[in-house]
Amino acid sequence: MTATIKPGIPANEAERLRALAGYQLLDTPEEELYDAFARLAADACETSSAMVTLVDESRQWFKAHLGIETRETPREIAFCSHVVAEDRMLVVTDAGQDRRFNANPLVTGEPYIRFYAGAPLHTPEGYAIGTLCVVDREPRDLTDGQRGTLQALAAALMTALEARRSVLRVFDAAHIDLFTLEPRDRTIFFASSGACRRLGYSLKELVGMPVYDVLPALEESVFDEAVASVRGGKPLVREAVLRRRDGTTYPVELRVDAAEQGRGQRIAAVAIDQTERKAAQREIDLLMRSINATSDVVLIYRVEPITGMLRLSFMNDAYTHQTGYTREEVVGRDLDSFRLAMPDDEGMREIRAAIVDGRSAEAELISYRKDGSTFWNQIAFHPIFDGGRITHWVSIERDISDEVERTSALAEEHDRLLALAQAARRLFTVFDARQLVAVVKDVARELLGAEVRVLAARPSGASIEVDQLGGDVSIPETPDPDVAAALAKRGRIVGAGQTSAIIYAGQFGDGRYVLEVCAPGGRPLRNTDLFMLDLIAEYFAVAARNVALYHELDERRSAVLELSQTKSDLIAMLAHDFRGPLTSIVGYADLIPEVAKLEEEPLEYLDAIKRAALQLSELASDTLTFSRLERNEVALQLADVDLATLVAEIVEQYADRRDVEVKVSGDARVIGDEQRLRQVFANLIDNAIKYTPGDAKPSVVVDGDGSAVTVTLQDRGIGIPAAELSTIFDRFSRASNARKLNISGTGFGLFLAKQLVQLHGGTIAVESQEGNGSAFVVTIPRRVARASAPRTVVVLDAERDASFLAYGLREGGYRVRPAATIDELAAIADAESIDAVVVNIDPLSRDQAARLRAFAGKRGVPIVTVASENAARLGASATVPRPVLAGDVMAALERLR
Numbered sequence: 091m092t093a094t095i096k097p098g099i100p101a102n103e104a105e106r107l108r109a110l111a112g113y114q115l116l117d118t119p120e121e122e123l124y125d126a127f128a129r130l131a132a133d134a135c136e137t138s139s140a141m142v143t144l145v146d147e148s149r150q151w152f153k154a155h156l157g158i159e160t161r162e163t164p165r166e167i168a169f170c171s172h173v174v175a176e177d178r179m180l181v182v183t184d185a186g187q188d189r190r191f192n193a194n195p196l197v198t199g200e201p202y203i204r205f206y207a208g209a210p211l212h213t214p215e216g217y218a219i220g221t222l223c224v225v226d227r228e229p230r231d232l233t234d235g236q237r238g239t240l241q242a243l244a245a246a247l248m249t250a251l252e253a254r255r256s257v258l259r260v261f262d263a264a265h266i267d268l269f270t271l272e273p274r275d276r277t278i279f280f281a282s283s284g285a286c287r288r289l290g291y292s293l294k295e296l297v298g299m300p301v302y303d304v305l306p307a308l309e310e311s312v313f314d315e316a317v318a319s320v321r322g323g324k325p326l327v328r329e330a331v332l333r334r335r336d337g338t339t340y341p342v343e344l345r346v347d348a349a350e351q352g353r354g355q356r357i358a359a360v361a362i363d364q365t366e367r368k369a370a371q372r373e374i375d376l377l378m379r380s381i382n383a384t385s386d387v388v389l390i391y392r393v394e395p396i397t398g399m400l401r402l403s404f405m406n407d408a409y410t411h412q413t414g415y416t417r418e419e420v421v422g423r424d425l426d427s428f429r430l431a432m433p434d435d436e437g438m439r440e441i442r443a444a445i446v447d448g449r450s451a452e453a454e455l456i457s458y459r460k461d462g463s464t465f466w467n468q469i470a471f472h473p474i475f476d477g478g479r480i481t482h483w484v485s486i487e488r489d490i491s492d493e494v495e496r497t498s499a500l501a502e503e504h505d506r507l508l509a510l511a512q513a514a515r516r517l518f519t520v521f522d523a524r525q526l527v528a529v530v531k532d533v534a535r536e537l538l539g540a541e542v543r544v545l546a547a548r549p550s551g552a553s554i555e556v557d558q559l560g561g562d563v564s565i566p567e568t569p570d571p572d573v574a575a576a577l578a579k580r581g582r583i584v585g586a587g588q589t590s591a592i593i594y595a596g597q598f599g600d601g602r603y604v605l606e607v608c609a610p611g612g613r614p615l616r617n618t619d620l621f622m623l624d625l626i627a628e629y630f631a632v633a634a635r636n637v638a639l640y641h642e643l644d645e646r647r648s649a650v651l652e653l654s655q656t657k658s659d660l661i662a663m664l665a666h667d668f669r670g671p672l673t674s675i676v677g678y679a680d681l682i683p684e685v686a687k688l689e690e691e692p693l694e695y696l697d698a699i700k701r702a703a704l705q706l707s708e709l710a711s712d713t714l715t716f717s718r719l720e721r722n723e724v725a726l727q728l729a730d731v732d733l734a735t736l737v738a739e740i741v742e743q744y745a746d747r748r749d750v751e752v753k754v755s756g757d758a759r760v761i762g763d764e765q766r767l768r769q770v771f772a773n774l775i776d777n778a779i780k781y782t783p784g785d786a787k788p789s790v791v792v793d794g795d796g797s798a799v800t801v802t803l804q805d806r807g808i809g810i811p812a813a814e815l816s817t818i819f820d821r822f823s824r825a826s827n828a829r830k831l832n833i834s835g836t837g838f839g840l841f842l843a844k845q846l847v848q849l850h851g852g853t854i855a856v857e858s859q860e861g862n863g864s865a866f867v868v869t870i871p872r873r874v875a876r877a878s879a880p881r882t883v884v885v886l887d888a889e890r891d892a893s894f895l896a897y898g899l900r901e902g903g904y905r906v907r908p909a910a911t912i913d914e915l916a917a918i919a920d921a922e923s924i925d926a927v928v929v930n931i932d933p934l935s936r937d938q939a940a941r942l943r944a945f946a947g948k949r950g951v952p953i954v955t956v957a958s959e960n961a962a963r964l965g966a967s968a969t970v971p972r973p974v975l976a977g978d979v980m981a982a983l984e985r986l987r
């Protein structure tokens with residue numbers, strides 16, 4: 091009877107198979123080492139056959155097979171499968187009698203196994219991957235000694251396998267592929283698993299394959315040479331390509347050497363994949379080509395580990411172009427020893443600081459070429475870190491001399507334009523003939539760096555230097571043809587050698603003027619100099635015209651002022667002298683009825699004479715006041731005045747003409763000039779009566795509150811046409827209805843009233859409807875707030891007194907004190923009281939602005955300035971738009987009152 095017992099499968103089969111693959115033995119050709127182990131086993135156990143078997147997933151495969159032909163059998167019939175399954179030595183003394191094996195085809199057929207003994211091949215991790223076994227066709231047994239020897243041999247074999255596996259592991263981990271080549275037939279004997287993977291073949295496919303199929307570079311002659319040199323003890327190293335299964339190739343470094351084992355015939359080839367290295371190299375080459383192609387200089391310094399010194403380790407070609415130094419001259423030298431051995435400028439200090447701090451820096455500095463010449467070098471200096479430590483510095487540098495030159499030329503141009511604009515401003519605000527000559531010399535010195543002479547000239551070319559325009563100058567009779575030509579052409583004549591020039595500079599009065607300039611330092615005049623000179627001459631001509639016009643204006647103004655002075659003197663004198671005789675007339679007119687008894691009619695005549703004289707007397711007094719006001723001569727005689735009493739007295743005076751109703755509320759006392767205030771209210775009450783036909787009663791309301799007293803005069807008279815209300819307080823202004831009705835008047839009273847009220851710091855206003863009566867409202871503050879003298883302003887102007895602004899303000903009746911600096915302003919303010927500061931400098935320096943602000947704050951003086959940043963910085967009370975006009979400034983000052 092027969093039975094078949096199948097071998098079991100170990101519990102850790104998957105891991106076991108992986109371990110087996112790791113030895114890279116399956117499907118490799120027979121090798122002497124394993125054959126030797128089989129022979130030792132057979133000899134020791136006195137059997138006819140011995141095998142080194144590996145139990146694969148579904149087969150057992152023989153690495154060595156002594157005494158039998160087969161190289162593999164199915165796993166399920168293999169005796170060794172049982173050893174692997176049970177992981178211990180198995181001895182079958184007679185398989186024909188053993189129920190486990192008696193039906194086994196290996197027992198019933200070839201090789202007719204009767205005796206089997208197998209010791210497991212045990213990996214260090216504990217897997218049984220195969221056996222070292224002995225078999226025989228006869229039943230028999232092993233002595234204990236033989237069993238021990240078989241197990242010892244299995245262990246020794248395992249040690250050899252282990253050594254081989256670790257070598258292969260190391261190679262695989264290092265991506266190094268190992269081939270063993272058979273020189274006899276030039277075939278592949280073995281390929282490591284990495285090599286198989288990379289080439290796309292299985293080991294089985296590769297074994298026995300002609301070497302040239304995968305190593306096309308190892309053509310016959312080379313292969314022979316390699317074999318020869320290896321046998322001579324010299325390994326061969328060369329670059330080669332390996333060909334994959336799909337025909338593609340990859341670069342390797344090939345090292346051919348004697349194989350460690352074998353009959354001294356086989357050789358080992360080690361291939362290191364160069365694909366990545368080649369790619370990296372290509373990238374480096376590309377990088378190097380670009381670095382050398384760029385016009386920027388690239389330098390790399392290595393930091394010496396101990397000294398910390400920076401040594402140049404790389405430079406690109408641009409460095410040679412830029413400085414003339416070759417690689418041989420500079421690479422390897424330290425930073426200070428070649429290129430930076432020069433005094434440190436600011437840029438170099440920045441770079442040294444960056445090196446100390448270990449940070450990037452950018453700097454512009456002067457660098458030297460090999461020949462000693464210099465250039466502007468823009469440097470970006472960056473540290474390179476490796477593992478937290480700076481190992482290198484990269485310096486990227488560019489010659490920016492051209493740019494520097496361009497920007498400085500631009501800056502120069504900009505400065506020049508600015509200087510020109512300032513020159514124009516300075517020249518155009520000069521109104522003085524002597525000052526103009528000084529200013530043009532100044533301007534020329536600034537713009538040209540040259541001395542200019544101003545010459546008064548005759549058409550003949552005779553000339554003499556002057557220090558002012560106009561006036562009597564005697565010009566000697568020595569003609570200069572250049573001067574004559576400049577005058578005739580009204581243009582410029584450049585002297586021989588271009589070191590001097592004469593240029594026409596306009597006319598002033600009867601005189602003609604030229605400017606003479608000598609090139610600075612004797613160098614020839616350049617085009618830009620001449621261009622400047624043209625402009626200066628043109629500005630000078632305009633300024634000369636300004637000066638002439640200003641003089642003319644000034645003369646006319648003086649004449650007009652003189653005339654007006656004479657007129658007002660005359661009027662004042664007349665008005666004053668009138669009052670004496672008029673008082674006599676009134677006095678005598680009053681006396682006559684006392685000394686002579688008169689009839690009704692002559693009495694009426696006398697009364698008419700008296701009224702006319704009184705009216706004349708009032709007119710004279712108004713005229714006198716007016717002329718005093720005009721000359722700013724009215725000074726208030728301040729005293730306590732009760733406006734209620736004052737109004738009552740006036741109303742009393744007019745009682746014979748009209749009844750006037752008076753209402754008083756509150757305290758009506760003010761500090762003011764009684765006589766002037768009487769003049770104001772008398773005039774208003776007189777008007778209220780005069781312009782109210784019939785006997786309708788006007789009314790006066792006197793109302794005092796905390797800070798002022800308001801007097802309202804209301805009448806039911808003819809009123810004032812709406813269109814004329816706005817001009818009714820003007821000098822000599824009379825309403826059309828009053829004139830039409832033939833009501834006598836001079837149009838003087840309201841003008842005077844307004845002036846006098848304003849002198850008291852008060853206001854006067856009117857509301858009226860034609861035919862419906864008028865209301866005049868006068869408000870007088872309890873105290874006169876400000877001195878009413880003309881106001882004093884300090885004009886802060888770099889040109890001091892030369893501006894139109896000062897002129898305009900003076901014309902407007904202001905007392906103008908010029909100052910160029912805050913110190914000057916303070917000195918003025920110490921000497922007299924000032925009412926405002928007008929700032930005509932923009933922008934004011936930060937420092938001056940701060941000082942002015944402090945000054946104004948301390949003294950409580952308001953500031954008027956141009957609307958700009960300045961205004962905010964100064965804390966200005968009022969601003970005016972550009973250009974600064976006297977009218978705007980006065981309006982602003984007026985608003986400050």
Ligand code: ADP
Nearest residue numbers: 777778781809824825828835836837838839840
């Ligand atoms: P006068 O009375 O001498 O003409 P004023 O300066 O006092 O001069 O007044 C100017 C003008 O104002 C007068 O001519 C008149 O037209 C107008 N006016 C002044 N007061 C009144 C009033 N109460 N009612 C109507 N018109 C008046």
